[in-house]
Amino acid sequence: MSIAFAGGEQVDPFTLKDEDGYFWLKGNLHSHTTNSDGKVEPQRRVDGYVSHDYDYLCLSDHHRITRIDSVSVPDDFTLIQGVELHPDNPFGGQRHHFVCLNLEDDIDAERMAPQHVIDQVRAQGGQAWLAHPHWSSISVARDVLPLEGLAGIEVFNTVCQCMGRGESGIHWDDWMEQEHRIYPMLSNDDLHSDPEDPSSGRFDYYRGWTMARVKDRSAESILEALKSGATYGSTGPEIHDIQIDTSGDAAVATVKCSEAQRIYGVCSTYGAQHYDPSGMFEEATFTLRPGAEWVRFEVVGPDGSKAWSNPFDLT
Ligand SMILES: [Zn+2]
Numbered sequence: 001m002s003i004a005f006a007g008g009e010q011v012d013p014f015t016l017k018d019e020d021g022y023f024w025l026k027g028n029l030h031s032h033t034t035n036s037d038g039k040v041e042p043q044r045r046v047d048g049y050v051s052h053d054y055d056y057l058c059l060s061d062h063h064r065i066t067r068i069d070s071v072s073v074p075d076d077f078t079l080i081q082g083v084e085l086h087p088d089n090p091f092g093g094q095r096h097h098f099v100c101l102n103l104e105d106d107i108d109a110e111r112m113a114p115q116h117v118i119d120q121v122r123a124q125g126g127q128a129w130l131a132h133p134h135w136s137s138i139s140v141a142r143d144v145l146p147l148e149g150l151a152g153i154e155v156f157n158t159v160c161q162c163m164g165r166g167e168s169g170i171h172w173d174d175w176m177e178q179e180h181r182i183y184p185m186l187s188n189d190d191l192h193s194d195p196e197d198p199s200s201g202r203f204d205y206y207r208g209w210t211m212a213r214v215k216d217r218s219a220e221s222i223l224e225a226l227k228s229g230a231t232y233g234s235t236g237p238e239i240h241d242i243q244i245d246t247s248g249d250a251a252v253a254t255v256k257c258s259e260a261q262r263i264y265g266v267c268s269t270y271g272a273q274h275y276d277p278s279g280m281f282e283e284a285t286f287t288l289r290p291g292a293e294w295v296r297f298e299v300v301g302p303d304g305s306k307a308w309s310n311p312f313d314l315t
């Protein structure tokens with residue numbers, strides 16, 4: 001029996017070949033402007049990402065959509081319209097934070113139950129992502145399991161990292177364990193500060209991104225890649241290829257990446273690590289623990305920065 005994927009059909013980005021016209025786009029789906037509590041105006045926020053060689057961005061201000069037609073971008077830069085919504089949390093935890101992508105109409109979420117908000121986002125053809133659950137002190141068992149229809153999880157958030165709770169990998173694994181279902185991830189900045197004014201900032205910019213495997217630069221193609229898991233997240237390393245041989249008793253993984261000091265194979269059972277005592281490497285083949293239903297990979301770069309693959313179904 002195969003393990004279910006939350007977003008319908010899962011797509012392995014490493015099966016989408018250059019020769020078939022696929023390429024990677026680098027983007028950030030979580031940012032704030034002066035339309036909520038960000039320090040810079042929407043146009044300057046966009047310009048910052050354009051000048052730092054990103055390919056796509058969402059201005060996900062709190063509560064109200066910042067319209068993408070209120071700013072201008074080069075032809076080869078893609079804006080995704082969205083918002084960060086904060087529905088009530090009736091389950092006992094703190095207020096929820098959902099990064100909602102591809103929305104046309106505002107949703108007055110603050111007095112709504114979280115399930116109602118997810119349903120309204122989906123009714124518009126949008127995606128509701130569980131943002132920074134570690135930072136929000138969200139308990140998967142208490143606050144997330146009652147919900148249905150979230151697109152996935154923000155596994156890394158730069159501004160939360162500045163406050164010591166940037167990674168939500170444990171929440172991700174726990175969620176998949178309890179639902180017996182694979183969810184894809186996002187890696188985002190969630191920046192609020194002004195990168196040009198160090199006194200305003202928490203160094204919360206240009207450090208977390210999501211790579212999407214697409215055939216064109218349209219918002220539709222990027223959104224489809226996010227939802228289907230044709231992505232990886234990063235704060236530095238590149239993942240070039242992942243192949244998994246499941247023919248033996250235990251799966252064997254081969255990962256190709258930019259220079260790495262170690263790779264973790266995070267499994268639904270127990271993890272595995274590749275480490276080369278002689279130094280950095282760009283390719284690793286290693287055996288995973290037997291009996292795992294899924295594995296996801298974390299690549300650690302020379303400076304400790306990380307990349308996260310989406311989980312692979314091993315069943
Ligand atoms: Zn938030």
Ligand SMILES: [Zn+2]
Pocket residue numbers: 030031032084190
């Ligand atoms: Zn935010």
